[in-house]
Amino acid sequence: MPHLDRDSFIALLDRLGDPDEAEALASAREIDRRVRDSGMTWNELLVPPPGAVGDDYHGAFTDDDPLEIGPVRRPGGYPDDLTLIEELLSHDTLSPGTRQELLDFKSDIAEGEFTDMDSKYLRDLHARLGRQARRSA
Structure with a gap:
């Protein structure tokens, strides 16, 4: 999954707080595009860390x-x-x-x-x- 390599993905996430609205929006759209192109869902991508899932996790x-x-x-x-x-x-x-x-x-x-x-x-x-x-x- 080259579109979801960790370093470039984190760099895009860091730009979401950019004071330049156009830059933040462009980053958000690029993140969305990469996730869709990877074939993954947000739920699959944002897997909780080990030990965070208990019987009451939904x-x-x-x-x-x-x-x-x-x-x-x-x-x-x-x-x-x-x-x-x-x-x-x-x-x-x-x-x-x-x-x-x-x-x-x-x-x-x-x-x-x-x-x-x-x-x-x-x-x-x-x-x-x-x-x-x-x-x-």
Whole structure:
């Protein structure tokens, strides 16, 4: 399956968050084309990792699926992430959905449910919004 070689497929997935809408859309269409050309379905392509499938698995991942490896919470918590959240919440250009997501992250941190994956997403969002702000300035 040359169209689904891992490195080029991941490179396309990385471009889905590109601030240039045309670039992100072109990447999405290329991903879709490659999956269709391979003859695979998304369900076949997105096979859960070993051990993630239990008796109650029905083909859809939820926040409760055991996909994380290692500790859910870093020792010492996420103080830098709280700072990033507050900085992002100060932006007046946030969509209501993004604002709510950030507030949910604050709750997750307080409840001990904030993960390393959440932290990476938050840092990527902060970097992306920072790039957009610099471009529009």
